[in-house]
Amino acid sequence: MLFGLLGNILTILVVWLRPHMRSSTYLYLSSMAVSDLLILLLLPLDLYKLWRPRPWPLGDLACKLTMFLSECCTFCTILHITFLSLERYVAVCWPITAKTVVTRRRTRVIIGCLWLGAAVSASPVLIMVGVEDVGGEEFGLNQECRCTHYAISSGLLSAMMILSNLYFLVPLCILGLVYTLIGRTLWLRPKSSRRDQSHRSTVKMLGVIVLAFVLCWLPFHVGRTILSLSLDSFTTYFNLVSSVLFYLSAAVNPLLYNLMSARYRLAVHSLIHKRSHTHPHRLRTLTARHSTTTL
Template sequence: MTILIIQHFKDMKTTTNLYLSSMAVSDLIIFLCLPFDLYRLWKYVPWLFGEAVCRIYHYIFEGCTSATILHITALSIERYLAISFPLQSKTVVTRRRVQYIILALWGFALVSAAPTLFLVGVEYDNETHPDYSTGECKHTSYAISSGKLHIMLWVSTTYFFCPMLCLIFLYGSIACKLWKSKNDLQRPCAFGRERSHRKTLKILVVVVMAFIMCWLPYHIGRNLFAQVDDYEAATLSQKFNMASMVLCYLSASINPVVYNLMSQKYRAAAKRLFLMRQQPRQAHRGQIQL
């Protein structure tokens, strides 16, 4: 929905919405992983989809997760510049430059997730004479024994928490800026600009908070699972990871709901898109009746 709205209407193609549209693409790709996660919940062993699918599925999930957090950080920086340095940001932050930034963010996210391709695979109880009914799609024994899995987990966790600290700083600075600018709101143009900034900021804060609440358990659970060394702890960790996985997919679906609830402009665009879709159908029905 978000992608269609932003692509169909020129007035929705703002720099902020370009980031949101790209994030929607990331969320949509993450949903492609859902059938494989559902299968693993239903029947963890054996893995029936082959080595390549196992690696690519983990890689896509990791890459899109990284892309989303990078988009949120870049978008927050863009909003900080727009509010703190409005005149300079109009010349620096353009749609073309934002498109290049989005491409760079995707490239960096996909490259940084590449080690996942070599750390996961299908493993069997007896590797010498494999019994294909025991195949599991998981982190390889080599990744665990070499310590590379722990390194990747710490890199991924840093990938999450460092941007979060950056976001806290940025939104704290934006809040201070908006609070100090209250005395300048007597001017009509300043009032309109600040009102627009506040509306956009509210939406972005909700999006960021939803992202943190949905993805924080995932990173905590993944690190706990890597540290367990007994059966009871492993069972508890797996249950925690199942709950965190549900939150991850909830994060990938919640953003359009947030936009619809908080943005009147988004609701109006969604209504226009719906009417556009309905008109050809009504015209087609009318031709059939004639």
């Protein structure tokens, strides 16, 4: 959690404090960092629910909002990765069209629409979950934040599971097709072009991010589907492992940016060193001025 918070905050600061990093690609990555940041901030509540499922101490509204925010950020991250890959497809395969279609202003509008679409898609969670008494002699001590009996009996839980799986499987197919077309285009082009070399490094970074996304999120979606069908001990342990991978996905992206992108590394390095050397530089300047005045 701490590693992910630090990395995602650095990503947001790098993009918004360095004008040359505000390309469409890094605007998507900074918005995705906000989503990952919110997911990681919900980690203590998930750990608390594992440690002490009941009684839930924060009330019905907090239960609904935390579950809604988790689902919304999950959908939002998937949409960001998909649209970022589509933007790279347009930039690589249709470079002339990309100059007019892919702009910063349009990217910001798309990012706003992605957040809105994710929020609308996750809104049924506000009806599905709530604080319910799971039985017991003392009322209030067995209240748990969980899917309500109404969500299960009405079929709303099953519908939401189908939507969640579609949110994973459809983008997965789109990503497979997009990166196949990008790879084919770059393979057929001469490698001497500087622009194509830049595209190759960017696509390589995004390819690793997508691979990490699939490896970390596939067990999560499989486990959650199995858990909705049965509640034996195997699925419980499987979901514990898949939850670890889910939160790891939110924490590992900044590390991948740092490993795969020299541009990102330089921006982070300049941001950190500028902050750390500001005061010594001012002190040296004042000392030099004092010495010159004395001389």
